[in-house]
Amino acid sequence: MxxxxxxxxxxxxxxxxxxxxxxxxxxxxxxxxxxxxxxxxxxxxxxxxxxxxxxxxxxxxxxxxxxxxxxxxxxxxxxxxxxxxxxxxxxxxxxxxxxxxxxxxxxxxxxxxxxxxxxxxxxxxxxxxxxxxxxxxxxxxxxxxxxxxxxxxxxxxxxxxxxxxxxxxxxxxxSPKNLIADITRLQVFGLGESSLQKMVDEKLAQWPADIDLGFRAGKPLLEVKLSINSERGLALKPLWQKKLADALGHHLIAEINEKPYSLAQHLINQLQQDNIKVTTAESCTGGLIASKLTEISGSSNCFEAGFVTYSNNMKTAMLNVSADLLTQKGAVSEEVVIAMAKGALLKSHADIAIAVSGVAGPSGGTEDKPVGTVWLAWGGINDIKTQCLLIPYKRNHFQQFVAEIGLDLLRRYQKNITSIPNYIIDNAFTTKR
Amino acid sequence: MxxxxxxxxxxxxxxxxxxxxxxxxxxxxxxxxxxxxxxxxxxxxxxxxxxxxxxxxxxxxxxxxxxxxxxxxxxxxxxxxxxxxxxxxxxxxxxxxxxxxxxxxxxxxxxxxxxxxxxxxxxxxxxxxxxxxxxxxxxxxxxxxxxxxxxxxxxxxxxxxxxxxxxxxxxxxxSPKNLIADITRLQVFGLGESSLQKMVDEKLAQWPADIDLGFRAGKPLLEVKLSINSERGLALKPLWQKKLADALGHHLIAEINEKPYSLAQHLINQLQQDNIKVTTAESCTGGLIASKLTEISGSSNCFEAGFVTYSNNMKTAMLNVSADLLTQKGAVSEEVVIAMAKGALLKSHADIAIAVSGVAGPSGGTEDKPVGTVWLAWGGINDIKTQCLLIPYKRNHFQQFVAEIGLDLLRRYQKNITSIPNYIIDNAFTTKR
Structure with missing residues (x-):
């Protein structure tokens, strides 16, 4: 046939x-x-x-x-x-x-x-x-x-x-009965196609021809796909999938055979398993992180409240961020995102929080804090981490990417993954079609 | 030629x-x-x-x-x-x-x-x-x-x-020098392709062959496109575009020749023109309305704060919705969305608010309030309107559609359009692309 x-x-x-x-x-x-x-x-x-x-x-x-x-x-x-x-x-x-x-x-x-x-x-x-x-x-x-x-x-x-x-x-x-079509997808975040290709060329140079390796850039998750059509390929798969997973390290979100999950879904699954509640304090993402969480069915078990504090006044009124601090350090600063995270934790009684404040553009940039600058703070009340990134994308891509990074930072925190990838260099949002 | x-x-x-x-x-x-x-x-x-x-x-x-x-x-x-x-x-x-x-x-x-x-x-x-x-x-x-x-x-x-x-x-x-390519797009909300086709068949049966009429279903805005490539078509255009606009009535959002606008952009333009501030109190949409507003550049002029109150406790803590009211009427009720809107207006000092509470599903429905039920309240502090809808889509489509309806209700309110279309019958979310 x-x-x-x-x-x-x-x-x-x-x-x-x-x-x-x-x-x-x-x-x-x-x-x-x-x-x-x-x-x-x-x-x-x-x-x-x-x-x-x-x-x-x-x-x-x-x-x-x-x-x-x-x-x-x-x-x-x-x-x-x-x-x-x-x-x-x-x-x-x-x-x-x-x-x-x-x-x-x-x-x-x-x-x-x-x-x-x-x-x-x-x-x-x-x-x-x-x-x-x-x-x-x-x-x-x-x-x-x-x-x-x-x-x-x-x-x-x-x-x-x-x-x-x-x-x-x-x-x-x-169709012919002897077709084998074994597909495994590895979901990757914070690493782009060309970095991936380079990594495979360098670390996995002996990759076997019986396992077809494909990349699919996505926003935000890049997918590495292993396709196998032979018995020989099936036999080689466990070893080489392991080598690939090791090389991907903490960029690897999941190895799946079925429907891919979003980062929000991965996070909600982890929070449900750990019986943990999360809250959000958003300025430049304007509610996008909260909406990505609540898009997941079952999110009500681990999300009760989110705060969209777009103006300085509202950061003070809703999250008790000190007005003096806002004047001295500016809304886009480490001190302010820490205060936002603490305020959200105290008001919502959640266990962990993510807070973001940045310059989404196209206007509002300064020499010190150009368009694309964003501060993130996340963690529990006595263990708040921070990070500053410069994300050079247009407004809605900036917002989408910051929201996904926020979800990934919470996921890493909750899984005790201490490493943070360089999200900006060569990520899926910058690569060509 | x-x-x-x-x-x-x-x-x-x-x-x-x-x-x-x-x-x-x-x-x-x-x-x-x-x-x-x-x-x-x-x-x-x-x-x-x-x-x-x-x-x-x-x-x-x-x-x-x-x-x-x-x-x-x-x-x-x-x-x-x-x-x-x-x-x-x-x-x-x-x-x-x-x-x-x-x-x-x-x-x-x-x-x-x-x-x-x-x-x-x-x-x-x-x-x-x-x-x-x-x-x-x-x-x-x-x-x-x-x-x-x-x-x-x-x-x-x-x-x-x-x-x-x-x-x-x-x-x-x-190529021929006399080629004309005149394109006009009419943006429509709350009306689907088959209703549109029926309307054209009935009310505009004499539509001239010189004006090509095309429909493009979108989420959420459906687009009606008039394409003309003859002098005769150009001459007929003003009359027939007017007839079409009249037939579309309050479903017509805008008539445009260039880049289409989103509903959020239309609303922000109106709010900026009127120097009005808006706030959001969201349960089932979980921050999606706020994120759609803040996706628009310049939204900081008319949006300072949004409240994502997913649990009952947080409706009380953040928006002063009475705990008794929540017990008596349930979170998905007219009384509660009114209280949410009022709470958001008082806390944010905004001029107008939108509040939504519904059953996004897939679980959580009851006989009285099945999955898909949503209450909306919107307007200024002394002039709050309400509406209950049953939206039979899966979770993320439900959330997207409710958010767009919320934006349209605010747009109508601010433009003093008192009519509200039947959003549910034959809308763009159920029809083909």
């Missing part, structure tokens, strides 16, 4: 105008790679019926699997079902299963079914429905010219769920 | 494996749009000689302009020149101008010319060189099958410079 030929057809005016960057096809490539399949060719066209029909006809005749992405929505420019029916010379008809899905979807939300919605139930007669538990439009699949065609929604999270739960298992079943 | 047909051919293994997301084609679409050209179709393939030859042959015969991106580098998998020469049945030869460029490039950097570098000077005989002032590989162009083919480097900043300085001016010279 040969490895199936896979092609992608992406449709949407927004993909042709430069209004959005296509990230769906990278996501599809990644999940397909996990079952040992590559993508041979992808074609992107606007919402144009004639073009879609001609692409579908040609692509179906030159692939074993064709994934069509986009064009399932309720508006007139959503043409996938119509184009597929034309290509296959088949009728469009109301699909009972699609109608049932849409009716339930609307009912659950208290919405009335309207005409545009109903358009989403008019599908090629021979199609099989692919359930969508996170959106109104169902996916569907057909077999045409010996090719399995899967039609999928353009909304990234709907696509992702549908791929993981429905399409990948269906494709797997039809 | 007809508008030229433009196609893109992107080549590179990294584009097929999901290791990088293609942002080059969005960049190309944007610079082409500036001279009134759209992209009809794009094809992406791995570094495979046979596939490249067949794509080039077909695409050259179906377009007036073909831009090939990638495959110009020094390594063995860079195949563009070879594929193009094969497609055109032409010899490859060392190009003197390319050699001169590369020699100068290496000299300037103190590098010796090596074999892999020299490969970059071996080009189809008939090609014209496109200078590259930011990289070692030159671009080149040929004319084949009445199609102008431009071969460009994959490195984004090299591509960008080459497009702006060389290719776009060359294409402009050959």
């Amino acid at each position: 040969l490895t199936p030929k896979v092609q992608l057809l992406l449709t949407g005016n927004e993909l042709m105008t430069g209004d959005i960057v296509d990230s769906n096809s990278a996501m599809m490539a990644q999940v397909l790679k996990d079952i040992g399949l590559g993508i041979m060719r992808k074609v992107t066209v606007a919402d144009d019926l004639a073009l879609l029909v001609s692409e579908i006809t040609y692509m179906a005749s030159t692939s074993d699997i064709l994934i069509i992405n986009g064009g399932l929505g309720p508006t007139v420019d959503d043409l996938t079902a119509q184009a597929l029916a034309l290509a296959m010379d088949e009728e469009l008809s109301e699909h009972p299963e699609a109608l049932a899905h849409l009716t339930a979807w609307c009912k659950q939300r208290g919405n009335a079914l309207n005409g545009p919605n109903l358009k989403q139930t008019i599908l090629p007669s021979s199609c099989r429905i692919i359930a969508n538990r996170s959106g109104s439009a169902v996916g569907f699949s057909v077999r045409y010219k010996d090719c399995d065609i899967y039609c999928t929604p353009g909304v990234p999270h709907e696509l992702k769920v549908m791929l993981q739960e429905q399409i990948i298992p269906a494709i797997s079943k039809k | 007809l508008t030229p047909k433009v196609q893109l051919l992107l080549t590179g293994n990294e584009l097929m494996t999901g290791d990088i997301v293609d942002s080059n084609s969005a960049m190309m679409a944007q610079v082409l749009k500036d001279i009134g050209l759209g992209i009809m179709r794009k094809v992406t393939v791995a570094d495979d000689l046979a596939l490249l030859v067949s794509e080039i042959t077909y695409m050259a015969s179906t377009s007036d302009i073909l831009i090939i991106n990638g495959g110009l580098g020094p390594t063995v998998d860079d195949l563009t020149a070879q594929a193009l020469a094969l497609a055109m049945d032409e010899e490859l030869s060392e190009h003197p101008e390319a050699l001169a460029h590369l020699t100068a490039w290496c000299k300037q950097r103190g590098n010796a010319l090596n074999g892999p570098n020299l490969k970059q000077t071996i080009l189809p005989s008939s090609c014209r060189i496109i200078a590259n002032r930011s990289g070692s590989a030159v671009g080149f162009s040929v004319r084949y099958k009445d199609c102008d083919i431009y071969c460009t480097p994959g490195v984004p900043h090299e591509l960008k410079v080459m497009l702006q300085e060389q290719i776009i001016p060359a294409i402009s010279k050959k």
